[in-house]
Amino acid sequence: xxxxxxxxxxxxxxxxxxxxxxxxxxxxxxxxxxxxxxxxxxxxxxxxxxxxxxxxxxxxxxxxxxxxxxxxxxxxxxxxxxxxxxxxxxxxxxxxxxxxxxxxxxxxxxxxxxxxxxxxxxxxxxxxxxxxxxxxxxxxxxxxxxxxxxxxxxxxxxxxxxxxxxxxxxxxxxxxxxxxxxxxxxxxxxxxxxxxxxxxxxxxxxxxxxxxxxxxxxxxxxxxxxxxxxxxxxxxxxxxxxxxxxxxxxxxxxxxxxxxxxxxxxxxxxxxxxxxxxxxxxxxxxxxxxxxxxxxxxxxxxxxxxxxxxxxxxxxxxxxxxxxxxxxxxxxxxxxxxxxxxxxxxxxxxxxxxxxxxxxxxxxxxxxxxxxxxxxxxxxxxxxxxxxxxxxxxxxxxxxxxxxxxxxxxxxxxxxxxxxxxx
Amino acid sequence: xxxxxxxxxxxxxxxxxxxxxxxxxxxxxxxxxxxxxxxxxxxxxxxxxxxxxxxxxxxxxxxxxxxxxxxxxxxxxxxxxxxxxxxxxxxxxxxxxxxxxxxxxxxxxxxxxxxxxxxxxxxxxxxxxxxxxxxxxxxxxxxxxxxxxxxxxxxxxxxxxxxxxxxxxxxxxxxxxxxxxxxxxxxxxxxxxxxxxxxxxxxxxxxxxxxxxxxxxxxxxxxxxxxxxxxxxxxxxxxxxxxxxxxxxxxxxxxxxxxxxxxxxxxxxxxxxxxxxxxxxxxxxxxxxxxxxxxxxxxxxxxxxxxxxxxxxxxxxxxxxxxxxxxxxxxxxxxxxxxxxxxxxxxxxxxxxxxxxxxxxxxxxxxxxxxxxxxxxxxxxxxxxxxxxxxxxxxxxxxxxxxxxxxxxxxxxxxxxxxxxxx
Numbered sequence: 001x002x003x004x005x006x007x008x009x010x011x012x013x014x015x016x017x018x019x020x021x022x023x024x025x026x027x028x029x030x031x032x033x034x035x036x037x038x039x040x041x042x043x044x045x046x047x048x049x050x051x052x053x054x055x056x057x058x059x060x061x062x063x064x065x066x067x068x069x070x071x072x073x074x075x076x077x078x079x080x081x082x083x084x085x086x087x088x089x090x091x092x093x094x095x096x097x098x099x100x101x102x103x104x105x106x107x108x109x110x111x112x113x114x115x116x117x118x119x120x121x122x123x124x125x126x127x128x129x130x131x132x133x134x135x136x137x138x139x140x141x142x143x144x145x146x147x148x149x150x151x152x153x154x155x156x157x158x159x160x161x162x163x164x165x166x167x168x169x170x171x172x173x174x175x176x177x178x179x180x181x182x183x184x185x186x187x188x189x190x191x192x193x194x195x196x197x198x199x200x201x202x203x204x205x206x207x208x209x210x211x212x213x214x215x216x217x218x219x220x221x222x223x224x225x226x227x228x229x230x231x232x233x234x235x236x237x238x239x240x241x242x243x244x245x246x247x248x249x250x251x252x253x254x255x256x257x258x259x260x261x262x263x264x265x266x267x268x269x270x271x272x273x274x275x276x277x278x279x280x281x282x283x284x285x286x287x288x289x290x291x292x293x294x295x296x297x298x299x300x301x302x303x304x305x306x307x308x309x310x311x312x313x314x315x316x317x318x319x320x321x322x323x324x325x326x327x328x329x330x331x332x333x334x335x336x337x338x339x340x341x342x343x344x345x346x347x348x349x350x351x352x353x354x355x356x357x358x359x360x361x362x363x364x365x366x367x368x369x370x371x372x373x374x375x376x377x378x379x380x381x382x383x384x385x386x387x388x389x390x391x392x393x394x395x396x397x398x399x400x401x402x403x404x405x406x407x408x409x410x411x412x413x414x415x416x417x418x419x420x421x422x423x
Numbered sequence: 424x425x426x427x428x429x430x431x432x433x434x435x436x437x438x439x440x441x442x443x444x445x446x447x448x449x450x451x452x453x454x455x456x457x458x459x460x461x462x463x464x465x466x467x468x469x470x471x472x473x474x475x476x477x478x479x480x481x482x483x484x485x486x487x488x489x490x491x492x493x494x495x496x497x498x499x500x501x502x503x504x505x506x507x508x509x510x511x512x513x514x515x516x517x518x519x520x521x522x523x524x525x526x527x528x529x530x531x532x533x534x535x536x537x538x539x540x541x542x543x544x545x546x547x548x549x550x551x552x553x554x555x556x557x558x559x560x561x562x563x564x565x566x567x568x569x570x571x572x573x574x575x576x577x578x579x580x581x582x583x584x585x586x587x588x589x590x591x592x593x594x595x596x597x598x599x600x601x602x603x604x605x606x607x608x609x610x611x612x613x614x615x616x617x618x619x620x621x622x623x624x625x626x627x628x629x630x631x632x633x634x635x636x637x638x639x640x641x642x643x644x645x646x647x648x649x650x651x652x653x654x655x656x657x658x659x660x661x662x663x664x665x666x667x668x669x670x671x672x673x674x675x676x677x678x679x680x681x682x683x684x685x686x687x688x689x690x691x692x693x694x695x696x697x698x699x700x701x702x703x704x705x706x707x708x709x710x711x712x713x714x715x716x717x718x719x720x721x722x723x724x725x726x727x728x729x730x731x732x733x734x735x736x737x738x739x740x741x742x743x744x745x746x747x748x749x750x751x752x753x754x755x756x757x758x759x760x761x762x763x764x765x766x767x768x769x770x771x772x773x774x775x776x777x778x779x780x781x782x783x784x785x786x787x788x789x790x791x792x793x794x795x796x797x798x799x800x801x802x803x804x805x806x807x808x809x810x811x812x813x814x815x816x817x818x819x820x821x822x823x824x825x826x827x828x829x830x831x832x833x834x835x836x837x838x839x840x841x842x843x844x845x846x
Contacts, residue, residue, distance in 0.1 A: 289708055307728035
């Protein structure tokens, strides 16, 4: 079942945003077993929209559009679909009632222009919008023309419209004959080439399975995709091969699966161990704290976090010694160890995490290049420090890598502790 | 001059990434006066690539592709271009020498597969790649076929290849007859509708000018685009209308222009005033510190930053009183004022900035809903607190809005001080 996505509007064509609607829809459709064969943006004028619908019709069984359904004259998607599917636009009394009801609920008068939003191509099925004023519609596949689903552009409307309106319609009209399932095994610690080598023979091991690697900020994801006739076959294929992959990789390399994030895992391990964490950041400048607290409920676990760029703050807040700073500098094993121990004691947390590095673009030397990052984690029983040299030298990239490595060190330390204490 | 962008590869179609290459190219081309009429992704197999090239050829004067130039058999862009432009692939000795030289510089042996990267369609101009192994190429427009520029996919190669190879080629072969220029006036504080109303009559004031508004996280950008025959006319149109817009808007509403970010502006004002800043964050969890330190050199200005989710940390580190926490709670005017004053004194900074709010998804009450954020800034002379209720209720959105509002409050306070002290 081949799907083409079409986003209309000028903002993506001017480079103001990346097309995140398309990304979200592609991921959802792909996971459901559809093949997304084209993603395209076009101006919301009538001619370019018609040209885009024309070329995509030759390549897809379904065109899914986002945007172009607003109340103004600039929003021409309804006209373009009517012309391309050769059906006149008709007024839907049902849709107009729903639009009017939305304005009543929001206690605002309904401008007359919003009546245009109740127009749909004849024979199309209206897809009512509870989340905004722009309803969508769907046209079944007929003769040489593909099916169409038109959804509004704002993500807060588009996403529920896809889940609650488009999917039920697709289940009735156009569902893939095969079932697809996916699982992702998240690793950190090995370069991509080594993961690749270790799993190479699995890439063609099972005709129902596809194995791909994806590197993000130094973390390697192993993506297993199974395609089969039914859910049961997909599930057993994934379960089998996930086990095989896990057996091939060292335990500590694997930090999570599927949609899990490293910060979620660290939070979960903290909750399980009954631990709180304290963070002292230098070059990451608050990124580790921000990631940890992006997880709802994280406030209970993050006892304190402090950004100590200045040597003064390292000394006064964390108790890093003058001698260390003088002899070894702030980006050193000695300093980061004192930072991790210092922040743990200062905050009264069970684990202290510290980062000190050179994010660039300037400040590097031959001995301490941009990308050099020292990380340490400290518990009551031990303090561990690690040195990383991050090859990508853009400031943001160095900061992201460093925060990943620090969260991963925390993960391993908490896990080790839990294993030893039998928690 | 109509341009179509084509990204090949399966990762965007599977929704693994948004197409950030296309976004970057669209913004650059648009600013140079090209009209980006289509952005499209297609699988990197031969047939879909040919179908995409075919449909885009009817819509554009130039097709600019990214990706598909790797050394493996999966990388079929060279073949697709050769077929579509009806030229056989030929081996470029010059390109092979350059690829070999790159491997020598990196002190690695050159795999024989990389020889494929020296193939280009006959008559195409090679675009050597100093930043990676995949060279690009360009084909001039001829008869009914558009021009082509093929660039490698990795952004660290694609971007310099565009600037240093594609642009010079375009200047020789295919440059827009008009010049486009743009300036952006960044505002914060008014809702979009009010900015719109204040500037409405400018939208059609000058045929050489286009005025658009763009709302991002509660900040409204006023984008002025001028199109004229030469640079001088563009510059004078922009200068004139920028002045008109600035006169219409209250001074304190406008925080910056063009590519400036709010965090850069705050850093610059701090440097100018000779001030350091200290930050105490609760619901934003480190985001303000992270944004401030994303600016290179920010370490000198950010004296200390602390995340104090826990009441214990608010009391012990910042000196917030028990009575305040008991009587008003952590999300209150009283608490955020004590946090801002406390962090300023604790860090010995000239300005203290504090945020306390409810980022959600849970934790809201009728009196203190999710999205309620208190912000305060404190100097030696005064402490100002502001209450915001952020309507978008996703956790990330609340955090981003809150960090914008806090940085803006700091901006206004430092500016006020500098104005009063005549700095």
